[in-house]
Amino acid sequence: MSIPRSLSPDPASPTSGIQEALDTLGQEGGIVHLLPGEYPVQTSVLLPNGRTLRGSGSATIIRLAAGAGRSGQETHVLRNQDPTTGRGLIVENLCVDGHHSGQAWEKTDLGGAGIVFDGADGVTVRNVEVRNTWRHGIWFLNGTGARIENCEVHTVGCSNISLGGQHHFRRFTEDVLIRGCRLSDSQKAIGRRAGNCGIEIKDHTRRVQVADCQSFHHREGYGFAVLVHAGKHPAQEVSDILLANCLAWGCIHGFAIGTTGDFPVRDVTLSGCHAFENTKSGVCIHAANGGKTSGIGVHGGIFHDNSEHGITMEGEGFSGIVLTANRISRNGLTGLAGPCNDQTVTLGANALWDNTKTDPS
Numbered sequence: 291m292s293i294p295r296s297l298s299p300d301p302a303s304p305t306s307g308i309q310e311a312l313d314t315l316g317q318e319g320g321i322v323h324l325l326p327g328e329y330p331v332q333t334s335v336l337l338p339n340g341r342t343l344r345g346s347g348s349a350t351i352i353r354l355a356a357g358a359g360r361s362g363q364e365t366h367v368l369r370n371q372d373p374t375t376g377r378g379l380i381v382e383n384l385c386v387d388g389h390h391s392g393q394a395w396e397k398t399d400l401g402g403a404g405i406v407f408d409g410a411d412g413v414t415v416r417n418v419e420v421r422n423t424w425r426h427g428i429w430f431l432n433g434t435g436a437r438i439e440n441c442e443v444h445t446v447g448c449s450n451i452s453l454g455g456q457h458h459f460r461r462f463t464e465d466v467l468i469r470g471c472r473l474s475d476s477q478k479a480i481g482r483r484a485g486n487c488g489i490e491i492k493d494h495t496r497r498v499q500v501a502d503c504q505s506f507h508h509r510e511g512y513g514f515a516v517l518v519h520a521g522k523h524p525a526q527e528v529s530d531i532l533l534a535n536c537l538a539w540g541c542i543h544g545f546a547i548g549t550t551g552d553f554p555v556r557d558v559t560l561s562g563c564h565a566f567e568n569t570k571s572g573v574c575i576h577a578a579n580g581g582k583t584s585g586i587g588v589h590g591g592i593f594h595d596n597s598e599h600g601i602t603m604e605g606e607g608f609s610g611i612v613l614t615a616n617r618i619s620r621n622g623l624t625g626l627a628g629p630c631n632d633q634t635v636t637l638g639a640n641a642l643w644d645n646t647k648t649d650p651s
């Protein structure tokens with residue numbers, strides 16, 4: 291049984307004593323318990339294998355100190371120390387503040403994220419608030435078995451939670467559970483000029499479940515995105531994704547699924563999801579450049595009061611699209627748009643009413 295080591299901020303340390311406490315636990319790992327207080331860090335806190343970093347709730351704040359983010363450098367607040375065989379890391383019951391306004395990054399810089407697990411397996415982030423980051427709030431890639439639960443992530447310069455990515459690819463990001471998270475206010479004006487989604491599931495990612503999450507106020511991005519970007523890596527795909535009982539509003543599209551390149555997005559299911567008051571559509575399913583978007587199911591959803599469509603399909607290269615038992619109403623254009631009568635699309639028991647333009651029969 292591990293006995294937590296309790297810690298108060300140490301002003302003499304560049305990480306307020308957090309790194310020293312983690313390192314002194316030894317090879318067997320253990321728990322560092324942070325007492326209430328603000329812990330300014332001048333450099334990234336590196337979590338060795340088998341460590342738990344536990345706060346005392348919202349009164350425990352790990353904050354990137356002013357000037358810690360310098361042009362040309364990536365300075366994340368928390369990250370795993372071992373980039374190849376990382377394992378068994380837990381961050382819980384605290385707040386991570388990226389203090390983006392106090393950093394010296396330029397728009398061309400990658401900048402820093404809040405929590406990054408790159409090349410680590412069996413990691414958990416729960417009951418954590420992440421805010422004010424230049425880049426992603428939470429970023430998990432090149433690993434398996436992550437759990438992100440009951441987190442609030444807001445006011446970030448890229449995506450609130452990001453999985454995978456082609457530019458850093460070493461192995462698939464897979465077997466991830468995201469549950470009970472509240473995600474809001476990604477803004478390009480803060481930092482990075484790309485991304486800006488509540489949850490972004492992208493290149494080289496498979497077997498992900500997202501349940502009971504809310505994503506809102508992403509005015510320059512999507513509530514939930516399952517996407518493959520244009521790229522050249524032969525293993526590039528996203529597959530076996532389930533989004534259940536998720537809610538999106540105040541975005542461009544509430545849910546965006548598809549490919550912008552030559553590689554597939556397949557076997558994605560939206561079950562019982564709800565999207566409203568988005569500036570384009572509740573759900574957008576997209577295919578381009580010959581890439582295949584296949585095995586997409588949207589079932590039992592509610593999509594209403596979006597400025598354009600309830601559900602839209604854009605581009606060519608679809609197969610196996612199934613839309614059933616959805617309630618679609620009061621959208622600014624049609625309830626359903628795109629090749630809805632095409633042989634690649636199966637419709638069943640959808641209820642459409644009070645959309646501005648006539649829906650397909």
